[in-house]
Amino acid sequence: MNVEGSINDIFPVLKDIPKKLKLPGKINQKNYLVNGELREWSGPVQEVLSPVCIRKNGSFEQVNIGSYPLLSEEEALHALDAAVKAYNNGRGKWPTMSVEQRISCMEQFVFRMLETKDEVVKILMWEIGKSFQDSEKEFNRTIEYIRDTIDALKELDRNSSRLVIEQGIIGQIRRAPLGVVLCMGPYNYPLNETFTTVIPALIMGNTVICKPPKLGVLLHKPLLKAFCESFPAGVVILFTAMAQLSSAR
Secondary structure: OOHHHHHHOOOOEHHHOOHHHOOOOOEEOOEEEEOOEEEEOOOOEEEEEEEEEEEEOOEEEEEEEEEEEOEOHHHHHHHHHHHHHHHHHHOOOOOOOOHHHHHHHHHHHHHHHHHOHHHHHHHHHHHHOOOHHHHHHHHHHHHHHHHHHHHHHHHHHHHHOOOEEEOOEEEOOOOOOOOEEEEEOOOOOOOHHHHHHHHHHHHOOOEEEEEOOOOOOHHHHHHHHHHHHHOOOOOEEEOOOEOOOOOOO
């Protein structure tokens, strides 16, 4: 019995993969989002090999699905400066917006995010190795989470408009943002778990630096433009992996 041959037969040939599940080509991400700009990167990049293998020339190999920027310490500090400037000690445009205005920006982002669904789902499937159905569920669950967060903030804002009495003291409780927030998600749910930290921090008026997990960077590429066009400059920084930093500020 040819054990090696039987193992190789488990993996599909590229031409046998249904068209609706194929990527249109390599996804070579050359941009990152900082200070409301999609900045182009011309430095070193990280190649991305899919955990999905295909059969080729009698053997099997991982599919190279693209690359993303390996940013440096300089870019990291520029990102931090942009987020700090946008927050401006709580006096920036985003933290001083009304709840209604922040919700409007978030709803615009949801609309734009839905436009990228097919692309994000396929990249998630190839980059992480999830089934198409599970990738689609993760995307849908993330949209549902954002909408639930918006509804929760509306309810919170309604409650905050009422006067409360505690130990004989009449007062009104209002919640305020904290500042610059760093959000990092795990690779097993790189979209959903990352956004469950980003969305609440963002909608409450904080500025956010989002560092996607090492395995799960490319799936955020279609969302760069959505973030850029939905929120004020510097409010969302979407970073990729960084080369080793030599020092910290």
